[in-house]
């Protein structure tokens with residue numbers, strides 16, 4: 001099969017590409033240039049897509065003997081991922097840019113381009129599995145529970161999943177590193193990238209302040225009493241505890257958490273932990289990774305963070321919105337994150353969270 | 367598309383195969399010891415090779431041997447010309463460098479560096495849509511600030527679209543105003559008639575690997591008696607303007623390649639020109655909405671196309687898979703493909719500029735190479751156009 005291997009310059013995509021070659025596919029390596037002004041070097045585990053990363057990817061392509069090209073996806077990435085990130089924060093939501101990148105760039109812009117050029121699939125180093133079934137390919141969790149990335153892929157449609165190849169789904173990360181070493185890849189010990197690739201400093205709040213301004217606003221308690229001030233409501237996230245710098249202690253001395261973000265009035269509301277409890281979650285922009293369920297309530301598991309727990313729930317799709325009712329409440333959930341429904345290890349689908357039943361601030365943040 | 371095992375190397379403007387004579391001349395020297403600056407027998411024998419080579423190259427380019435300064439590349443020759451003239455003439459209060467916007471990066475980047483770090487000013491001489499400097503406009507602009515001009519630098523021919531510049535006319539203007547003029551002749555040397563003396567320029571850059579010589583050797587031809595500020599300081603081997611132990615084997619290879627290139631210039635050019643015509647008519651017959659970017663005066667071996675609606679990067683990948691090796695001609699700044707500054711300066715929009723591809727034909731190109739391109743081009747462009755729509 002003719003496939004395009006997306007090679008970031010990291011260890012996972014390198015081993016994935018090598019495995020695709022060994023499986024007998026005709027592979028072409030492509031490095032996505034996602035920034036028009038890439039940094040020259042990585043600093044530790046921060047950032048990606050530097051010139052050094054593209055060089056590392058090229059060296060791997062040489063070793064495994066495949067052609068290698070750089071595709072300029074900077075403007076697509078900026079529009080679909082970076083602008084979306086900023087606008088979501090500006091309305092008090094907490095977006096997940098990795099998920100957006102998979103949905104709009106890797107398995108849309110890149111996959112479509114690959115298909116038009118006669119290549120059937122895009123190979124990536126994601127930890128997830130594509131499993132064939134009578135109703136078409138299904139997306140499943142990876143074998144390595146620590147690394148499982150099915151959550152950030154749950155925005156893919158079945159057609160996109162059909163165009164995805166994840167050669168690392170059955171392997172643990174330690175073994176991938178060992179394999180990279182054995183294959184003689186110099187990047188075998190390169191640290192995993194964390195954080196958000198387009199915020200190389202790792203300082204999200206500072207990065208957002210540069211783009212959305214840093215007008216100060218009030219931090220209020222649940223009753224509207226002013227407890228302190230902040231420099232931009234959008235730099236907070238529901239459930240956040242650190243960085244509030246409150247001088248007035250709570251009556252009972254218990255820690256306070258961000259309950260609500262109001263971008264219009266630039267206010268942050270804080271309160272006690274139990275006020276963060278959420279049992280009912282609903283979202284829109286539904287993506288089904290497999291067959292579309294009927295409109296009866298079904299049992300499954302809900303996951304709301306990339307490395308969060310899968311929480312037992314019942315869920316229901318009314319044709320527009322997806323709603324999950326958790327058996328046990330969870331604490332601290334921001335709108336804009338993805339609600340991903342699992343059936344065992346299988347990803348059923350996802351929604352972008354709009355509403356929760358949190359006592360205060362159960363809104364889309366506006 | 368069938369998988370072809372045949373390949374066609376059509377990127378000779380990037381670099382071209384060494385001619386056997388150059389390989390021989392170079393390998394004979396590689397097995398010998400001797401620093402051309404040493405006074406003993408081994409040194410003298412290396413020096414003899416260097417000076418014979420210098421004479422051969424001077425002969426090939428219509429200069430005197432003492433005017434040839436060896437450098438480690440065309441890039442270095444360009445840097446020496448730009449920075450050397452700039453620093454040398456700065457004391458006279460001259461800080462303007464006049465160039466076209468379609469110069470090679472080996473001119474534009476040192477220029478940008480001088481602007482950013484050394485207070486230089488860029489006088490941009492406009493080009494027309496065929497990639498040729500507009501002489502009247504250039505004359506007017508130059509005359510307006512003649513007293514501040516440090517150097518004029520205009521490439522002899524462009525490496526992307528192959529347009530040949532009217533360097534002689536600009537040199538005449540420079541001569542009238544007593545201004546130094548440099549020309550980057552890296553692409554012209556050995557391909558079209560070129561004489562340092564007849565052009566009457568002050569300095570000229572050459573590079574061996576574009577004419578069948580080795581990589582990593584070039585020359586700045588500089589009029590006698592002129593001084594520049596060196597870029598590399600050291601032993602002062604080359605007229606005290608350039609330091610570094612002379613690379614005798616590379617210099618010998620350069621001279622061998624230059625000698626053959628000049629001896630065979632007309633026959634090579636005629637062959638290459640015919641192959642270019644075959645390629646252009648073949649491609650245009652197979653693919654619609656395609657244009658050729660070319661000036662009336664152009665290099666014999668460069669065929670530059672715009673395939674509307676297809677991205678150059680996609681075309682390159684698909685052609686590579688079919689064994690056809692060519693170039694988007696665009697500079698890969700920081701690893702990210704950008705639309706070519708040359709095409710943008712010629713007035714093309716970003717989209718068209720990104721839809722362009724350069725095939726460059728060399729002396730070793732065959733009809734079979736051209737026919738391979740013609741046989742695969744239609745489905746390749748079709749696919750790239752489909753990919754351009756998604």
Ligand SMILES: Cc1ncc(COP(=O)(O)O)c(C=O)c1O
Pocket residue numbers: 379380438439440441442444470472521523524525550552553573574575582583584
């Ligand atoms: C017009 C032009 N000038 C300068 C150079 C640089 O020469 P070199 O590769 O010897 O550094 C090149 C080739 O890349 C060229 O085409």
